[in-house]
Amino acid sequence: MDSAEANKQITYLRAQVARHDELYYRHAKPEISDFDYDRLKRELADLEVQFPPVAADESVTQRVGDDRTEGFARVKHRQAMTTLDNTYDEAELREFHARLAKALGTEDLAYTVEPKIDGVAVSLTYEHGRLTRAVTRGDGEEGDDVTANARTIRGLPPTLHGQPVPALIEIRGEVYLSVEEFRRINQLQEEAGEAHYANPRNLAAGTLKQLDTQLVASRRLEVVLYGLGHCEPPVADSQSGFQAQLAAWDLPVVEKFWAVRGIDAVCGAIRELDQRRRGFAFGTDGAVVKLDSFAQQAHKGVGYRGMGADGRAEAARKLSPRWACAFKFPPDRAETWVRNITIQVGRTGALTPVAELEPVLLAGTTVKRATLHNADEIARKDVRVGDAVLVEKAGEIIPAVVAVLVSKRPAGSAPYAFPQQCPVCTTAAVRVEDGVVWRCPNPQCPEKVRRRIEHFASKGCLDIDGLGEEIVDLLLHHGLIKSIVDLFHLTVDQLLPLKKSGEVWAGNLIAAIAARRGTDLWRVIHGLGIPQVGAASAKDLARTFRSLDALAAAPEADLVRIDGFGEKTAAAVRAWFAEETNRALLRELLAAGLRPTPPAESGSGLAGKVFVLTGTLPTLTREEAAAKIEAAGGKVSGSVSKKTHYVLAGDEAGSKLDKARALGVPVIAEAEFLRLLG
Numbered sequence: 001m002d003s004a005e006a007n008k009q010i011t012y013l014r015a016q017v018a019r020h021d022e023l024y025y026r027h028a029k030p031e032i033s034d035f036d037y038d039r040l041k042r043e044l045a046d047l048e049v050q051f052p053p054v055a056a057d058e059s060v061t062q063r064v065g066d067d068r069t070e071g072f073a074r075v076k077h078r079q080a081m082t083t084l085d086n087t088y089d090e091a092e093l094r095e096f097h098a099r100l101a102k103a104l105g106t107e108d109l110a111y112t113v114e115p116k117i118d119g120v121a122v123s124l125t126y127e128h129g130r131l132t133r134a135v136t137r138g139d140g141e142e143g144d145d146v147t148a149n150a151r152t153i154r155g156l157p158p159t160l161h162g163q164p165v166p167a168l169i170e171i172r173g174e175v176y177l178s179v180e181e182f183r184r185i186n187q188l189q190e191e192a193g194e195a196h197y198a199n200p201r202n203l204a205a206g207t208l209k210q211l212d213t214q215l216v217a218s219r220r221l222e223v224v225l226y227g228l229g230h231c232e233p234p235v236a237d238s239q240s241g242f243q244a245q246l247a248a249w250d251l252p253v254v255e256k257f258w259a260v261r262g263i264d265a266v267c268g269a270i271r272e273l274d275q276r277r278r279g280f281a282f283g284t285d286g287a288v289v290k291l292d293s294f295a296q297q298a299h300k301g302v303g304y305r306g307m308g309a310d311g312r313a314e315a316a317r318k319l320s321p322r323w324a325c326a327f328k329f330p331p332d333r334a335e336t337w338v339r340n341i342t343i344q345v346g347r348t349g350a351l352t353p354v355a356e357l358e359p360v361l362l363a364g365t366t367v368k369r370a371t372l373h374n375a376d377e378i379a380r381k382d383v384r385v386g387d388a389v390l391v392e393k394a395g396e397i398i399p400a401v402v403a404v405l406v407s408k409r410p411a412g413s414a415p416y417a418f419p420q421q422c423p424v425c426t427t428a429a430v431r432v433e434d435g436v437v438w439r440c441p442n443p444q445c446p447e448k449v450r451r452r453i454e455h456f457a458s459k460g461c462l463d464i465d466g467l468g469e470e471i472v473d474l475l476l477h478h479g480l481i482k483s484i485v486d487l488f489h490l491t492v493d494q495l496l497p498l499k500k501s502g503e504v505w506a507g508n509l510i511a512a513i514a515a516r517r518g519t520d521l522w523r524v525i526h527g528l529g530i531p532q533v534g535a536a537s538a539k540d541l542a543r544t545f546r547s548l549d550a551l552a553a554a555p556e557a558d559l560v561r562i563d564g565f566g567e568k569t570a571a572a573v574r575a576w577f578a579e580e581t582n583r584a585l586l587r588e589l590l591a592a593g594l595r596p597t598p599p600a601e602s603g604s605g606l607a608g609k610v611f612v613l614t615g616t617l618p619t620l621t622r623e624e625a626a627a628k629i630e631a632a633g634g635k636v637s638g639s640v641s642k643k644t645h646y647v648l649a650g651d652e653a654g655s656k657l658d659k660a661r662a663l664g665v666p667v668i669a670e671a672e673f674l675r676l677l678g
């Protein structure tokens, strides 16, 4: 390559990296995997070294991304938040050690090896032991103030417990969504007929940047802390000592880190981490290796890249520590080919494209299908039937097609044409304005009918014993049901011919259906499959309106007033009940003997529960909190005992908190309390 070509390539790569930085940091919507991003950046960095004249100061390889967005106050970090050099290669890790050994004059160096958490970096400031601020990394020098959102994070103590309490300390960590919570949120999305979120890191980043604190609290963000920023007076003289201090303060820390000597032990620890990482609560895509001693970190010749001769940083966004390095594990990836692209029809009619793959072993499981998300995604990646593709499983996420191997594309292949009609009922598909999802609008679409009935009978709705997908299919196939109403008209005689010696089965199924006629109102509301209405919203509606008739007649103004209901949800509910076919369905359900039970008047899950309040809550006064508890049927008591069900603790909680811990009484923060109230 000559320098003109190199120049061109560098310009191209810089634009690419800048674009992906923007997508990742600012919009939390990356289009390529971390692995591909790192490769792009590495190619650019190598070229810039090879052709130094064009490697100007402002290259994207010399800076961290920038997550700052509109709507948040900006706060300067007291000590810059730096970024780590990455490697996927053990030889490079050994070079990292060799450089340090040379600078420090000894091979015998102590290191820590910690899990690299796939979350969103955050800096917490505690002043005299009280959490006063949470700030995102931003551009490294200045980030967004997300304190209100961080306060909703469970497991993040508003105060430091134990000694010593520094006058001021910046503690760095990572905000994440657990795999379990990520699944729960996607389950809710599915129940509400909405699209899945693609990965927990992006959802955590998007959530931390929400302006609606209520919404943030409804997603259970978590945090893990590991790093030290500015601190006065000093509290530790090594990374391992600082980790121990974090744990002593009762702050959330990594389940395991390794304190080892020498580079061979570092490599051993990384292998052990790789074995254990799937058991961690957070996603882990690598290991962070740090020189343990703070004195050695500050040694002349170690320090930071981007630091001038006078010891001052030219710009924090160019800083990266020479005493730390991230070793990343390659993603779980496999090559296979696309046998076919099929379209799945959802309960709400959403048409989701799926790649039917030649089965391939990936991270211990056989993968046969991968989601292609939507029509725009297929077009962007240009996935075609017959293409060789790379599939990837990042963390515990459903496999996705990450790239097409265009060089292996068979001759004569054509771009995939997204069907203009429902593959099941052939009705012309429609695309809602501003949405990316195509839908089948036909209310009688057999696939939608099948999925609606499955949903109605499922665990989260009527929970009809023995009425799973297979039986629903069987009943549909024999023409015994056409809608959810028909379930209540089934008879034992109709079922008998379906199975050999099926008397017991038929009797049990009919009894199970009959037993659910008086089920909870919210289960029926949820089971109706109203767009935007998942289990939580169904419970809100049941509590507020207490009958299907009242709900059907509720004006939109009353719906909007429900806590947590936006205009979108209210409008969706209103539109559903305005439709004559749905009104007819309700009449038929009531005629079939459905008599749902409204929630008990004495409040919901809090009836009879005893609360003790302590400390200052972030938004509620004590009086307001007490009123809410009593309105929900609970009681407020002045002192903690074994009969206390919950201690609701805010900032500066005192001895009541210690007593609760001693007695093993659950301690909850305001956000969790509001969730309990529903």
Ligand SMILES: [Zn+2]
Residues within 6 Å of the ligand: 345, 422, 423, 424, 425, 426, 427, 440, 441, 442, 445, 446, 447
């Ligand atoms: Zn259809």
